Amino acid sequence: MFDHFVGWLGNELVAASSSLLDKSKRVSLWYLLSALLFAWGVLAIRYGHDGWSRLQPYLSWRVWWHRSARTDYLLWFANRLALAVLIPKTLTQAVWISWLYFYWQEAGIGDAQLGWPTSIVIVVFTLCYFFVDDFSRFFVHWCMHKSPWLWAFHQVHHSAKVLTPFTVFRTHPVEGLLFFLRSMTSQSLVISVFLVVFPNQVSLWQIYGVLVTTFLFNALGANLRHSGVALSYGQRIEKWFISPAQHQVHHSNLNQHYDRNFGVALAIWDRMFGSWEPGHDNQMIRFGTNQAIDNMGMLGQWCQPFKDIYELFQARLKRxxxxxxxxxxxxxxxxxxxxxxxxxxxxxxxxx
Ligand SMILES: [Zn+2]
Ligand SMILES: [Zn+2]
Structure with missing residues (x-):
């Protein structure tokens, strides 16, 4: 039993470390480097030699080895283990897609017989997949801020005092579970609808469009979102896409920045919900929640949300x-x- 547990722990540790070299993973060394080159290129064009000095927070070992960053690494690994236990192996996207596929058919949805060429179907599929996925991320994130019950768990992500690309993994396992269900639901929804509406036109080629958008997101701004490098996309593009500077505003500890910029890729959802705030290259932002959780280690980050939920429950009961x-x-x-x-x-x- 114990040998089995140690073996499983070892395998998970190897799998986690190997994501650093896996080109499909957001925190692979390739994407960490491409983000640096992208930021350097943009900042060098804007500020010349000063551009390099603006990258300092991305390169400083003081940031990467800050206590807060070390908690990020621990949470990354601990959450992997927790979610491996919490998420049943049988709950795969294939199962979810099959279930929805038969559900749509029973609901009377079938072949649309539009006669569209496959290239058009691929483009429409990629756009639908991207928009539905991005909106669902925005909406679940919005709910996590608006509901005190969900905020209890989401505060873990906001308790980071320094941002590194690994802060993306600084979440509570309950949030990890919710986001797993979100991605499974939104992606299966789009894939199953396309399988029913465009039968015989679905092939692996359709997925390539999605891979291209994910690749662009990872190769450019994704790893800069969680970093101290303030990089805006400029007045015009900021309105449409969430820049690294905008997500850093989301992590600000200032009251005026609370509940701003929930989006991941597109800024349009924040503009629709009135929570959009443009970012700037020269913004000076401190990160954190100003609460005790900011200084807690991994165990504190796991336990504090449950204490807060208990207190919330007591307060509601009293009311x-x-x-x-x-x-x-x-x-x-x-x-x-x-x-x-x-x-x-x-x-x-x-x-x-
Ligand atoms: Zn948030
Ligand atoms: Zn974040």
Whole structure:
């Protein structure tokens, strides 16, 4: 039993470290380097020799070995283990797609017979996949800020005092689970609809469009979002795409920046929901929540959300009790009726 556990732990450790060399992973050394080159190129064009000095937060070992960054690395690994246990192996995208595929067919949705050439189907599929996926990320993130129950878990991500590309993994396992369900649902939804509406036109080629958008996202700005390098996309592009500077505003510890820029790739959702705030190359932002959790280690990050949930629950319970007491004072007869089944006496009979 113990040998089995140690073997599993070893395998997970090797798998986690190998993502650093895996070109399909966002934090692979290739993407970490391409982000640096991209930022250097843009900043050199804008600021000449000063461009390089603006990259300093991305290159400083003080940032990469900051206590907060070390907590990110621990959470990255610990969450991998937790999610491997929490997510059943049978819950795969293929299962989810098959279930939805038959559901659409039973609901009467079938071949649209539009006669579109496959190239058009690929473009439409890629766009739908990208928009649905990006909006679902925005919306789940928005909910995590608006609901105090979900914020209890999401605060872990915001407690980072320095940002490194690995801060993307600084989440609570409960949030990891929610985002896993989100990606599974949104992606399966689009794929299953296309399988039903465009039968015989679905092939692996359709996925290439998605791979291209993911590649561009990873190769350019993705790893700069969680970094101290303030890089805006310029006034015009900022309105459409979330720049690294915009996501850094999202991590700001200032009150005026709270609940700004929930988006991942597109800025249009934030503009629609009134939460958009442009970023700037010269912004000076401190990160964190200003709460005790900012200084907690890995275990604290895992436990604090549950303490907060417990306190929230207690507070809600207290409010319900106060409300019931006030109701009893106002309408004692109604309350007597309400209480009756608990005491086993029939107030109605007594009234008679
Ligand atoms: Zn957030
Ligand atoms: Zn973030």
């Amino acid at each position: 319900v009790r106060i409300w019931l007491v006030s109701l009893q004072k106002k309408t004692p007869h109604t309350m007597a009726l309400w209480k009756a089944p608990q005491t086993g006496k029939s107030v109605l009979k007594q009234d008679k």
